[in-house]
Ligand SMILES: C[S@@+](CC[C@H](N)C(=O)[O-])C[C@H]1O[C@@H](n2cnc3c(N)ncnc32)[C@H](O)[C@@H]1O
Ligand SMILES: Nc1c(NC[C@H](O)[C@H](O)[C@H](O)CO)[nH]c(=O)[nH]c1=O
Ligand SMILES: N[C@@H](Cc1ccc(O)cc1)C(=O)O
């Protein structure tokens with residue numbers, strides 16, 4: 001066990017942490033000024049350049065406010081040159097299938113110990129497992145509200161297998177629980193079905209199914225010799241349209257060893273993403289930052305994503321995920337004192353825009369940052385403001401309280417308030433609809449059943465939820 005993951009650690013300051021983790025202090029042979037000049041000229045940035053920009057110079061402690069503004073301004077200009085003044089968002093729904101997971105990531109409070117879900121368990125848990133039929137009903141309901149996409153990411157439930165053949169393989173192990181993290185569905189109070197069952201259930205009425213992260217694809221292949229392309233092809237045949245690039249966290253193994261020792265390593269994550277794209281799926285890419293990593297790790301992570309995109313071209317967007325700390329093991333055990341500062345959020349968005357010259361879209365998240373700061377991030381290089389989502393469990397359980405829903409009316413008001421043009425998009429950004437702010441009331445039109453009716457308007461007595469209040473589907 002890594003001594004850095006001392007569960008009794010308390011009240012350590014950042015300097016101690018650096019020592020404890022044994023991470024090198026960021027320093028490069030590049031200067032901030034040179035890196036900035038390269039960004040200004042549009043020269044492709046190196047990982048060292050990105051480190052300097054993220055640090056506003058590794059030669060000084062902390063973030064220099066004047067240098068930060070220089071980086072943000074360049075990124076905002078680059079955004080305008082590359083994608084213009086439109087701000088996109090998607091009419092979508094989150095449908096997490098299960099919170100049962102034994103992977104033990106220390107930044108995550110979404111998961112519940114899978115033992116608590118067993119039929120004969122007395123343990124209390126606040127989580128859930130949905131059957132395929134329940135998933136279908138939730139998606140059907142959301143289709144009627146006009147959604148284009150269902151985004152589905154879940155815990156690695158021990159009874160989840162790709163398909164029946166996978167169940168047979170997993171069952172055939174001696175001691176499948178410890179050998180391949182498997183327990184048969186009959187041991188649990190609720191059977192989630194197979195991954196294929198869940199995708200088939202959600203793939204209804206022409207909705208776009210965005211699901212199966214690299215970590216889930218690993219789980220869907222565990223104990224077999226199937227490669228990722230084979231797994232994703234099977235899922236695509238069941239109706240999967242694209243894969244979320246979460247489970248990326250920080251794509252540097254010395255950081256993964258600390259925050260998610262049970263997860264796949266960086267090379268495996270990259271393999272899974274390549275497998276998804278070889279199977280013809282689009283993907284998104286993410287980085288969850290602001291916990292134990294240094295700016296050099298963030299820069300290296302961006303390097304991994306840019307290289308992957310050079311090889312594949314299938315990444316539609318980059319989604320920075322600001323670490324929400326309040327209820328997580330990392331914070332409760334005193335390993336970190338907080339998530340990232342707003343300055344860090346702004347610099348991550350800006351440097352992503354400048355460094356990822358082959359990824360068109362950078363997302364700002366109202367779930368992670370709230371409306372006001374989310375809008376600020378749209379002036380630091382971001383051009384997408386995520387989606388309506390209707391339900392949010394990951395950030396909420398981690399302690400975030402910016403709510404679970406934004407209506408088209410909210411979006412139009414926010415985006416026009418910063419002088420930009422609101423645009424409804426498809427998941428892959430190929431379908432785009434500019435919205436005339438004066439032509440309200442606003443609702444989705446790209447979804448297979450969308451007719452412009454405001455979302456939630458056809459639900460009795462329910463209006464859009466104000467900030468901080470739940471408007472999502474019940475789990
Ligand atoms: C909760 S997992 C669910 C899917 C699957 N189990 C996996 O790990 O890919 C999805 C992603 O949520 C993000 N996440 C989890 N906890 C978070 C937190 N406290 N703050 C910000 N993002 C978080 C992580 O990037 C993680 O990969
Ligand atoms: N940034 C967050 C997202 N982003 C995902 C988008 O809503 C959408 O699924 C994607 O852009 C593909 O079209 N989702 C969350 O649940 N939480 C976030 O913080
Ligand atoms: N990153 C995923 C979706 C996602 C993001 C953050 C989360 O906490 C959960 C899911 C995507 O856009 O493809």
Ligand code: SF4
Nearest residue numbers: 101103104105108155
């Ligand atoms: S991040 Fe995903 S794999 Fe890790 S504990 Fe949470 S749900 Fe499980």
